[in-house]
Amino acid sequence: MAFTKKLKQLFASTPKKSNWDGLIEEYKPWLPVTKKTPIITLKEGGTPLIEVKSISDRIGKEVKVYVKYDGLNPTGSFKDRGMTMAISKAKEAGCEAVICASTGNTSASAAAYASKGKMRSFVVIPDGYVAQGKLAQALVYGAEVLAIKGNFDKALNIVRELSDKYPITLVNSVNPYRLQGQKTAAFEIIEYLGNAPDWLCIPMGNAGNISAYWMGFQEFFQAKKSKQLPRMMGFQASGSAPLVEGKSINNPETIATAIRIGNPVNKEKAFLAKESSNGKFSSVTDSEIIDAYKILGKEEGIFCEPASAASVAGLLKIKNEVPSKATIVCVLTGNGLKDPDCAIKNNDSIFHTGIDAEINAITKIMGF
Numbered sequence: 001m002a003f004t005k006k007l008k009q010l011f012a013s014t015p016k017k018s019n020w021d022g023l024i025e026e027y028k029p030w031l032p033v034t035k036k037t038p039i040i041t042l043k044e045g046g047t048p049l050i051e052v053k054s055i056s057d058r059i060g061k062e063v064k065v066y067v068k069y070d071g072l073n074p075t076g077s078f079k080d081r082g083m084t085m086a087i088s089k090a091k092e093a094g095c096e097a098v099i100c101a102s103t104g105n106t107s108a109s110a111a112a113y114a115s116k117g118k119m120r121s122f123v124v125i126p127d128g129y130v131a132q133g134k135l136a137q138a139l140v141y142g143a144e145v146l147a148i149k150g151n152f153d154k155a156l157n158i159v160r161e162l163s164d165k166y167p168i169t170l171v172n173s174v175n176p177y178r179l180q181g182q183k184t185a186a187f188e189i190i191e192y193l194g195n196a197p198d199w200l201c202i203p204m205g206n207a208g209n210i211s212a213y214w215m216g217f218q219e220f221f222q223a224k225k226s227k228q229l230p231r232m233m234g235f236q237a238s239g240s241a242p243l244v245e246g247k248s249i250n251n252p253e254t255i256a257t258a259i260r261i262g263n264p265v266n267k268e269k270a271f272l273a274k275e276s277s278n279g280k281f282s283s284v285t286d287s288e289i290i291d292a293y294k295i296l297g298k299e300e301g302i303f304c305e306p307a308s309a310a311s312v313a314g315l316l317k318i319k320n321e322v323p324s325k326a327t328i329v330c331v332l333t334g335n336g337l338k339d340p341d342c343a344i345k346n347n348d349s350i351f352h353t354g355i356d357a358e359i360n361a362i363t364k365i366m367g368f
Contacts, residue, residue, distance in 0.1 A: 020043055020045070020046045021041070021043065022039070022041035022042070022043045022044055022045060022084060023041075023044055023045030023046070023081060023084060023181060023184045024037075024039050024041060024084055024085065024088065024181075025039065025041070026045060026046070026184070027184050027187060030183075030184070030187070030219065031085065031180055031181070031184075032089075032177070032180055033085075033088065033089075036092060037088055037089065037092045038088060038091045038092060038117075039084075039088050040084060040087045040088045040091055040113055040116050040117040041084050041088075041116075042074035042075070042080065042084070042112065042113065042116060043074065044073045044074050044080035044081055044083075044084050045073070045080075045081060045184055045185075045188065046188065047068065047069055047070050047071075047072045047073060047185075047188070048068075048069050048072065049066045049067070049068050049069075049188070049189060049192045049193070049329065050066060050067050050069055050300070050302065051064065051065070051066050052065050052066065052067050052296070052300050052302070052312075052330075053300075054295060054299040054300055055295070055300075055312060055315070055316070055330075058316060058319065059315070059316075059319045059322050061322060061323075061324040061325065061326075062324060062325045063322055063324070063325065063326050063327075063328060064326075064327050064328070065315070065328045065329075065330065066193075066197075066327075066328070066329045066330070067296070067300075067302065067304075067311075067312070067329070067330045067331070067332045068185060068188075068189060068329055068330070068331045068332065069302060069304070069332045070185065070331065070332060070333055070334070071303075071304055071305070071308065071332055071333070071334045071335030071336070071338075072335070074112065075105075075108045075109045075112045075137060075141075076105075076108070076133075076137075076334060076335035076337060076338055077105040077108070077109060077258075077305075077333055077334040077335065077338070078105075078182065078185065078209060078331070078333045078334070079105045079106050079108070079109035079110075080109050080112075080113070081181045081182045081184055081185060082109075082173065082175075082177070082178030082179065082180070082181040082182040082208070082212070083106075083109040083110055083112075083113045083171065083178070083181070084113060084181055085177040085178065085180050085181030086098075086110075086113075086169075086171040086175050086177045086178050086181070087110075087113040087114060087116075087117050087119070087171065088117075088177075089177045090117075090119070090169040090171070091117045091119065093169070095119065095167075095168075095169045096119055096120065096167075097114075097119055097120040097121070097122065097167070097168045097169070098110055098114050098119055098120070098121050098122070098168065098169045098170070098171045099121070099122040099123070099124070099159050099162060099163060099168045099169070099170055099171070100121075100122075100123055100124070100159060100170065100171045100172050101123075101124045101125070101152060101155035101156040101158065101159045101172060102123050102124070102125055102130070102134075102138075102152070102155070102172075103125070103126070103129065103130060103134075103152050103205070103257050103258050103259075103260055103261065104125070104130040104131050104133075104134030104135065104138075104257060104258060104338065105134060105258055105333075105334055105338065106123075106171070106172060106173075107123035107125060107130070107134065107135075107137075107138040107143060107145070108134050108137035108138050108141065110123060110143070110171050111123060111137070111138045111141035111142060111143035112137070112141045114141075114142075114143070115141050115142050120144070121141070121142070121143040121144070122143065122144045122146065122168070123138055123143045123144070123145050123146070124146045124147075124148060124155040124158055124159050125145060125146070125147050125148070125155065126147070126148060126150060126151045126152050126154075126155055127147035127148060127149055128147075129151070129152075129257060129260065130147075130257065131257055131258075131305070131338055131339035131341065131342070132339075132340065132341060133337055133338040133339055133340055134338050134339075151251070151252065151260075151262065152260065152261050152262075153248075153261065153262050153263045156172060156265065159172065160172075160174070172206070172265070173206050173208030173209075173265065173266055174265050174266075178208060178212075179208055179211055179212040179215060179266075180212075180215075181212075182208065182209055182212035182213070182216075183212045183213065183215045183216030183219065184216060185212075185213060185216065185331070186200075186212075186213045186214075186215075186216025186217045186220065187216050187219075187220055189329055190217070190220050190225055190226045191225075193327065193329075195226050195227050195228060195327075196217050196220070196221065196226040196227075196228050196229055196230045197230050197326075197327045197328055197329040198228075198230060198231065198323065198326040198327050198328060199230055199231050199233050199315075199322070199326060199327075199328040199329070200213055200217070200230040200231070200232055200233065200328075200329050200331070201233045201235065201311040201312070201314055201315045201328060201329070201330040201331065202232070202233070202234055202235070202311050202330075202331040202333075203234075203235055203236070203256070203258075203259050203307050203308060203310040203311050203331065203333055204234040204235065204236050204243055204259060204264070204270065204281070205236075205240075205258060205259035205260070205261045205264065205307065206261050206264045206265055206266055207234075207243060207264040207265075207266040207267055207269065207270035208265075208266045208269075209331070209333065210232055210234050210270050210273055211266050211269035211270055211272075211273055213232070213273075213331070214232055214269075214272075214273035214276070214277065217229055217230060229277060230277065230329075231277050231278055231279045231280070232273045232274055232277040232279035233279055233280050233281075233282075233314065233315070233318075234270065234273075234274065234279065234280075234281045234282075235281070235282055235283065235284055235310045235311055235313065235314030236259060236281070236282075236283050236284075236310070237252075237254030237255075237256045237259055237260070237283065237284065237285075237286060237289065237307075237310060238254075238283040238284060238285050238286075239252060239253040239254045239286070240252030240253065240254045240256075240259060240260050240261060240262060241283040242261075242262055242263060242264060242267070243264060243267060243270060243271070243281050244281050244282060244283045245283075248262055248263040249262035249263070250262060254286055254289075255286040255289065255290065255306050255342065256286070256289055256305075256306040256307035256309075256310055257306075257307070257339070258305060258306075258307035258308075258333065258334060258338075259307045259310065280318075282314055282317065282318060284310055284313040284314050284317055288313040288316075288317060289306055289307075289309050289310050289313045290306065290309070290346050291313065291316075292309040292310075292312040292313035292316060293306055293308075293309035293313075293342075293346065294346065294347065294348060295312070296309060296312060296332075297336070297343075297347070298348065302332070303335065303336030303337070303343070304332040304333075304334060304335065304336050305333070305334040305335060305336055305338040305339050305342070306339060306342050307333060307334065308331070308332040308333045308334050309332075311330040311331050311332065311333075312330050312332075315328065315330055352365055
């Protein structure tokens with residue numbers, strides 16, 4: 001009888017569910033929102049911090065390396081953190097349309113959140129230089145896409161001018177609400193680790209994200225939620241490294257299209273983050289990026305887009321500078337499904353085709 005009673009209690013009970021309501025609800029006291037702010041959310045944030053032992057082992061010295069996998073946000077990139085804030089504040093201001101320039105991820109995120117907020121979205125992209133996965137997203141989310149004969153920097157100049165002259169809100173990272181949302185990733189890292197890491201390794205394109213992370217780390221440190229501040233280690237592709245070279249790049253080129261930006265609008269903030277944290281900016285080749293991309297996929301089961309892998313590639317490149325027993329977080333900004341063409345062209349797997357539909361033919365190839 002006692003066993004039967006326990007079974008009834010077990011099946012009658014309701015399992016506890018942890019509910020994540022999005023980063024604005026989670027970190028409302030830390031964000032510039034009020035009771036009047038309509039929260040436009042797709043439940044972004046709360047992304048995992050994953051230990052990557054294969055990277056730690058390559059460095060040695062009892063180092064622990066984690067990746068902050070922001071490719072698991074609703075539209076597959078870190079941009080959602082900033083976009084929930086930018087679109088919510090645009091809605092609060094009575095805006096009916098938003099615009100952005102994009103290498104892909106911003107356009108996908110802006111289109112999704114604008115759709116959720118019942119607003120029109122316009123995205124200006126460099127024709128032929130946006131990964132197919134990202135373009136597909138923007139189209140499905142209902143954006144009006146304008147592909148120009150020029151690079152991202154030209155696209156950004158155009159949308160900035162348009163937003164100054166017409167009743168449309170710019171949602172690129174020059175919008176201060178974007179960085180406010182993106183800083184929450186630093187909060188999550190501190191809450192998971194119990195402290196800030198020793199190093200934060202991050203890819204840099206327009207340099208808004210490194211600026212936002214530094215803001216978040218500073219705010220939690222000042223509130224005594226962490227005992228230290230990390231060194232901010234930023235990495236760019238060698239063919240698109242204006243922050244490393246200290247000058248604008250007129251025609252940036254890299255396989256990592258998300259960071260193919262020659263004149264970052266947040267460069268002053270990024271340099272301040274580097275100087276204030278005793279950080280360092282370095283460049284990595286496309287070959288080094290692809291090597292890190294493959295390691296993450298093949299040895300850790302983590303599929304990120306090429307630009308994301310720049311953070312890991314950079315860490316491996318300067319591994320001799322890593323202090324013993326350091327805790328390091330590498331930011332993975334986007335999901336690998338954003339750029340399927342890159343994955344198909346850059347992997348070490350064997351793809352057998354034209355096999356007879358017979359067990360013997362298959363087992364022979366499998367080695368049985």
